[in-house]
Amino acid sequence: MQFKNFDIAAFLQDNWQKKPLFLKNPWTVWHNPLEPNELAGLAIEEGIESRLVIQSEGSWQLEHGPLPDNRFDTLGTSCWTLLVQAVDHYVPEVAALIEPFRFIPNWRIDDVMVSFAADQGGVGPHFDQYDVFLIQGSGKRRWQVGGHCDENxxxxxxxxxxxxxxxxxxxxxxxxxxxxLYIPPGISHDGVAMGADCMTYSIGFRAPSRSDLIGHWCDDLLAEMQDDDRYADPDIEVQSNPGEISPHAVDRLHAMITEKMGDREAFARWFGQYSSSPKYSEIDWQPDDKVQMPALRKRLQQGAALSRNPASRFSFIRQNAGPLLLFVDGETIACADDMVRFAESLCAQNTVTINETETDSENVLNLILELLNRGCLAFDPVD
Structure with missing residues (x-):
């Protein structure tokens, strides 16, 4: 799916993280990529995050999935909403909804949550701490948008x-x-279904908090530190008052922390791994049958394309010196020479066709083989 009349530059300048924007069907052609019964089928599966929100006489009830397969028969025809997280991981047609929004960097994109609401169903007035595009799939929903909210x-x-x-x-x-409907972080909003069969696709974006960054970065640093890396003061001098923590001692103690935390290259490598880690790391996407190099060569020579697993996260960092760092599902792969163009292509598009130069590169072939057998890549089913 593609947009036909969406001014990306104007949106980024005027609306992104500034104010809401309503877009009246900007697609070249729109079709709802998922049926309600398919969404219900995901909600009863183990390992798939789902919720059921029910409103009754002014109160709100929340149930977590997996839901019993007969639960939907007992809900009635109004005032309930089913929400299923990361549907793009399981349904390629839903994953395709993300593609027109790739003007936002990969590492910022979280997932596509899909909701189905009965008449008058909703999740109540709330605000999110991240940007979200709300795409109406089927039916109608009335959105009311309010002012800015915060933790207070x-x-x-x-x-x-x-x-x-x-x-x-x-x-x-x-x-x-x-x-x-685009909603910036912190803006209150409330959506209510108008009639039956109301489906909404929410494309959410990640925005790590300062506390998360510091906490996880410190955890990573601590794991590598040695116990004998300790404070030392071989140039200590007699103080007039032994109770004083001297400025010199504070400077040295502070440097012990900032020298480690201030290493930009180490931080960049860590953040690439951290931000590309899978949303659900417990899910194993490895194929049942491992791909062997002869089979890989044959498929590529036949012109087979490669598709990224929608559940996998790809990004890269250019270093001032040294190889390009490719990050895939929390792992770092150093890419130099003939691997660089291929790594950049992997991060730029969901489907990649390998050129003749790359099929002759052992480094590129070994990388492809590794990613295929980890489940991060697959041969394009079209081929």
């Missing part, structure tokens, strides 16, 4: 749902199939 905004008491106790709409939009 008052919430309705609930153990799991973060719903606003006070919500005042400033704008209202009726979303029909193909329409898109």
């Amino acid at each position: 905004s008052r919430l309705i008491p609930h153990d799991e749902l973060r719903l606003l106790a006070e919500f005042e709409a400033e704008e209202s939009f009726i979303c029909e199939p193909g329409d898109i």
Whole structure:
């Protein structure tokens, strides 16, 4: 799917992380990529994150999946919503919805959550700490958009749902199939289904907090530190007051921390691994039958293309000196010479065709073989 009338440059300048934007069906052709019964089928599967939100007489009930396969028969025809996370991992047609939004870097894209709501169903007024594009798949939903919220905004008491106790709409939009509503971080919003068969696709973006970055970066550093790397002061002098922690000691102690944390190259390598780690690391995507090099060569010589696993994350960092660093699912692969163009192509597009130079490169072939057998790549089923 592609856009026909979406000004990306204007959007980034005027709206991205600034203000909401409603787009009236900007697609060249829109079709809903998933049926409600397919979404329900995912919600009953082990290992797939799903939730059921039910509103009844002013109260909110939340159930976590996997849901019993007969649960939907008991829900009635109004005031409930099914949400399934990371549907793009399992349905290629849903993963394709991300492609037009690749003007945002790969590492910022999280996943596609899909919701199905009965008439008047919704999840209540709330705000997110990340950007989201809300694509109406089928049916209608009325979105009301309010002002900016933060951690001090008052919430309705609930153990799991973060719903606003006070919500005042400033704008209202009726979303029909193909329409898109962009919501920046912190902006309150509330969507309610208008009629049956309301499906919405939420493309969410990751925004690591400062505390997350510091905490995970420090954890990584600590794992590599030696216990005998300790404070030393061979030039110590007698102080007038032994109770004082001298400026010289503070400087030396502070340097012990900042020298490690200030290593930009080490941080870049760590962040590439951290940001490309799989959303659900417990899922094993490796193929049942390992690909062997002779079979790989034959398929590539026949012109077979390679497709990325939608659940895999690809990104890279250029270093000032040294090889390009390719990050795939939390692993670092150093790429030099003939591997560089291939690595860049992998990160730029979901499907890659290998040229003649690359099929003659042992380094490129070994990389392809490794990624195929890890389940990060697969032969394009079209071929």
